[in-house]
Amino acid sequence: MKNRAWLFxxxxxxxxxxxxxxxxxxxxNYSLHLLFxxxxxxxxxxxNYQELLQDEIFLESIKRQFLFTAQILLIEIPLxxxxxxxxxxxxxxxxxxxxxxxxxxxxxxxxxxxxxxVFTRADLGVVPEILGMVGYDYRPVxxxxxxxxxxxxxxxxxxxxxxALLCFAGLQTIPEPYYQAAxxxxxxxxxxFRYVTLPRLRYVLIIAVLLRAMxxxxxxxxxxxxxxxxxGNTTNFMSLYTSSQAVGGTDLGYGAALSxxxxxxxxxxxxVLYTIMMNMGKGARQK
Amino acid sequence: xxKKHIGLIIYIAFLLIPLYWMVNxxxxxxxxxxxxxxxxxxxxxxxxxxxxxxxxxxxxxFVNSLIYVSINVALCILAGVPAAYAFSRWRxxxxxxxxxxxxxxxxxxxxxxxxxxxxxxxxxxxFDTHLAVALCHLVxxxxxxxxxxxxxxxxxxxxxxxxxxxxxxxxxxxxxxxxFPLIRPGIGVTAFFCFLFSWTELLLARTLTGVSAKPIVxxxxxxxxxxxxxxGVLIAAGVLTxxxxxxxxxxxxxxxAKGFAMGRV
Numbered sequence: 001m002k003n004r005a006w007l008f009x010x011x012x013x014x015x016x017x018x019x020x021x022x023x024x025x026x027x028x029n030y031s032l033h034l035l036f037x038x039x040x041x042x043x044x045x046x047x048n049y050q051e052l053l054q055d056e057i058f059l060e061s062i063k064r065q066f067l068f069t070a071q072i073l074l075i076e077i078p079l080x081x082x083x084x085x086x087x088x089x090x091x092x093x094x095x096x097x098x099x100x101x102x103x104x105x106x107x108x109x110x111x112x113x114x115x116x117x118v119f120t121r122a123d124l125g126v127v128p129e130i131l132g133m134v135g136y137d138y139r140p141v142x143x144x145x146x147x148x149x150x151x152x153x154x155x156x157x158x159x160x161x162x163x164a165l166l167c168f169a170g171l172q173t174i175p176e177p178y179y180q181a182a183x184x185x186x187x188x189x190x191x192x193f194r195y196v197t198l199p200r201l202r203y204v205l206i207i208a209v210l211l212r213a214m215x216x217x218x219x220x221x222x223x224x225x226x227x228x229x230x231x232g233n234t235t236n237f238m239s240l241y242t243s244s245q246a247v248g249g250t251d252l253g254y255g256a257a258l259s260x261x262x263x264x265x266x267x268x269x270x271x272v273l274y275t276i277m278m279n280m281g282k283g284a285r286q287k
Numbered sequence: 288x289x290k291k292h293i294g295l296i297i298y299i300a301f302l303l304i305p306l307y308w309m310v311n312x313x314x315x316x317x318x319x320x321x322x323x324x325x326x327x328x329x330x331x332x333x334x335x336x337x338x339x340x341x342x343x344x345x346x347x348x349f350v351n352s353l354i355y356v357s358i359n360v361a362l363c364i365l366a367g368v369p370a371a372y373a374f375s376r377w378r379x380x381x382x383x384x385x386x387x388x389x390x391x392x393x394x395x396x397x398x399x400x401x402x403x404x405x406x407x408x409x410x411x412x413x414f415d416t417h418l419a420v421a422l423c424h425l426v427x428x429x430x431x432x433x434x435x436x437x438x439x440x441x442x443x444x445x446x447x448x449x450x451x452x453x454x455x456x457x458x459x460x461x462x463x464x465x466x467f468p469l470i471r472p473g474i475g476v477t478a479f480f481c482f483l484f485s486w487t488e489l490l491l492a493r494t495l496t497g498v499s500a501k502p503i504v505x506x507x508x509x510x511x512x513x514x515x516x517x518x519g520v521l522i523a524a525g526v527l528t529x530x531x532x533x534x535x536x537x538x539x540x541x542x543x544a545k546g547f548a549m550g551r552v
Contacts, residue, residue: 027403108487
């Protein structure tokens with residue numbers, strides 16, 4: 001039986017290893033070297049990592065990244081759940097709403113940035129005009145706070161449908177009798193939600209939170225097109241700064257060291273989230 | 288009841304207005320885009336689209352994207368179903384850790400893998416092939432598909448497998464006749480997510496391709512060419528890259544509804 005398990009896992013493990021193992025090894029190797037294009041690589045030990053601990057821009061971008069992830073999780077998870085709860089359970093309207101929810105998800109990432117750039121830039125978009133009418137001077141290119149909010153709104157726009165779809169799927173699995181029982185017991189709407197719906201959605205919510213957490217750390221193309229990290233460095237997220245060092249920068253070794261640190265942070269964060277959520281309301285999902 | 292419908296309508300409007308603005312702009316000339324803000328094109332024009340379709344590069348790039356996405360989805364399902372079955376049915380040493388390790392690959396930041404991936408696939412002689420992009424996208428899609436499929440498979444009672452074997456079905460018969468039809472909605476949902484993430488990822492796709500397998504966005508950067516930023520063409524191209532997704536969602540809408548209704552993602 002045990003051997004059979006490995007047999008079943010073999011194709012998947014081989015395919016993932018091919019594209020994951022070699023590149024990671026390459027990056028680790030780079031990170032220990034001084035690598036200027038055109039010159040011979042020089043072994044550098046952990047000096048790249050020491051250097052990175054003093055890199056103000058990198059440390060700032062980590063802080064910014066955590067702030068961003070926390071904010072979008074706080075908005076997207078409840079909002080997605082609300083949308084899922086408001087969706088009709090079946091019929092033509094459900095199909096229409098499912099199709100509409102699918103559209104933002106299926107737009108290529110740089111185009112998501114472009115949609116919002118076209119929508120919010122003063123020379124192209126209509127948002128500054130509308131906000132100007134209510135007396136708000138909206139300038140995403142110059143004002144830090146406007147750029148930040150635009151980035152958050154873009155991400156919410158882009159990914160709430162995913163959370164909503166996952167939650168909707170989870171809601172479908174709750175058998176009707178559960179709600180009837182709650183009704184007979186005279187449970188209030190809130191109590192029904194808190195003690196019937198929410199525990200049953202646990203597994204789906206774990207997926208949603210983890211998926212959003214890890215993907216928000218990887219946000220790149222959208223922000224790159226929308227703000228390019230600006231104004232200044234105020235929307236320069238971890239991924240943006242790291243890849244500007246790894247791809248556009250001069251020292252590939254330093255970029256690689258940044259990459260490994262970055263990967264380590266994401267994995268740790270997801271591990272913590274995973275453990276916390278798995279232990280929350282334990283026993284609801286038995287295998 | 289009423290309140291929740293109003294909320295939903297407001298939300299849907301929020302989803303659609305930015306998209307409408309894009310579509311609206313795509314039918315304007317570049318000068319109109321830059322100088323006037325109008326909700327309906329003042330002078331309705333198709334010239335942006337004509338400009339795109341008169342160019343061969345554009346057309347083939349759509350086909351390229353569709354090819355590598357299809358290979359990717361097929362591989363995700365073929366390798367993902369057995370792996371998810373193993374995780375769902377058998378306990379073995381290190382299974383939890385292996386599962387988490389698979390997930391960590393999804394966390395690996397795409398932008399950082401650009402150079403190593405490029406080197407890897409160049410060395411394998413796969414640079415500028417559809418297969419290279421499809422294989423490379425497996426890093427984030429295969430773990431996800433195993434994750435989703437595991438949920439669906441765990442929803443099928445274990446007793447069913449045992450009964451089938453007691454009744455004398457071989458493993459492959461059981462897989463084909465009983466198991467597969469039961470998890471079909473799960474496969475549909477998984478395919479949807481794999482399509483989604485492979486279709487929308489363009490950074491790696493762009494890095495791994497040169498001429499013959501290049502994806503849509505490379506074509507997009509083309510329009511910055513000699514005459515500078517041609518916003519009209521750029522926006523129209525953006526709208527065109529959205530279309531395959533919309534068409535895809537439209538065709539599989541009933542499967543999505545059914546698959547999601549089957550539940551247990």
